Amino acid sequence: MQVYGLPCGSGFDHNIKVRQGNKFLSTGAKSDGDRHQRIHLNAMCRRNHRCRFVQAFVDYKLFFPQVHQREILALLAALKWPKNIELHCQSCVVVENGILKVTLSNPGGIVTGIQYNDIDNLLEVLNEESNRGYWDLVWSSPTSTGTSGTFDVIKGTSFQVMVENEDQVELSFTRTWDVSLEGKLVPLNIDKRFIMLRGCSGFYSYAIYEHLEEWPAFNLDETRIAFKLRKDK
Numbered sequence: 001m002q003v004y005g006l007p008c009g010s011g012f013d014h015n016i017k018v019r020q021g022n023k024f025l026s027t028g029a030k031s032d033g034d035r036h037q038r039i040h041l042n043a044m045c046r047r048n049h050r051c052r053f054v055q056a057f058v059d060y061k062l063f064f065p066q067v068h069q070r071e072i073l074a075l076l077a078a079l080k081w082p083k084n085i086e087l088h089c090q091s092c093v094v095v096e097n098g099i100l101k102v103t104l105s106n107p108g109g110i111v112t113g114i115q116y117n118d119i120d121n122l123l124e125v126l127n128e129e130s131n132r133g134y135w136d137l138v139w140s141s142p143t144s145t146g147t148s149g150t151f152d153v154i155k156g157t158s159f160q161v162m163v164e165n166e167d168q169v170e171l172s173f174t175r176t177w178d179v180s181l182e183g184k185l186v187p188l189n190i191d192k193r194f195i196m197l198r199g200c201s202g203f204y205s206y207a208i209y210e211h212l213e214e215w216p217a218f219n220l221d222e223t224r225i226a227f228k229l230r231k232d233k
Contacts, residue, residue, distance in 0.1 A: 109173025
């Protein structure tokens with residue numbers, strides 16, 4: 001099997017054809033038995049023609065069964081896609097996979113930047129860094145009769161890398177509670193997690209809330225993750 005990259009007129013795209021013997025395989029190719037194999041490999045490139053990303057769609061019920069998954073994976077490996085995830089930890093934490101770059105405060109775990117394609121930051125750069133992407137909650141005393149509680153933007157006090165390999169990075173930003181904080185912070189141990197996967201154009205986030213039996217009761221009125229997006233993009 002041979003692979004050919006054919007520049008398109010725009011100069012930004014490369015269509016890749018796969019040749020098996022003297023035949024080119026393409027979307028919708030059919031045999032006499034009306035079986036077909038769909039192989040579509042598309043590499044979107046920057047102006048410098050470095051591959052931006054590659055998509056492969058393979059139907060194995062089809063024609064040319066000798067084109068196996070390992071050959072497709074070998075092709076993607078030759079194109080160095082998807083890019084391995086990179087993690088940088090200093091005064092801030094930066095995780096990127098070649099498509100997306102996310103910057104978080106350390107150890108607070110506030111999302112201060114999301115870089116995607118040619119947009120350097122999807123979040124509102126006119127806001128303070130603490131007011132761009134964050135987990136928050138509203139809590140109140142169980143005896144409270146009012147309709148409003150205490151608003152709390154959750155900022156971690158400790159940072160830890162839970163998983164780091166070429167396919168996945170998972171980050172943990174934690175805040176712990178003790179009796180000295182009673183009445184000041186919600187009585188919860190909070191663990192905010194952020195996950196980035198290889199080849200994925202987004203990231204994942206979830207939070208773990210732990211309340212010990214002997215801790216004070218409270219009402220959790222609301223919790224969420226919020227992102228303040230740029231208005232000029």
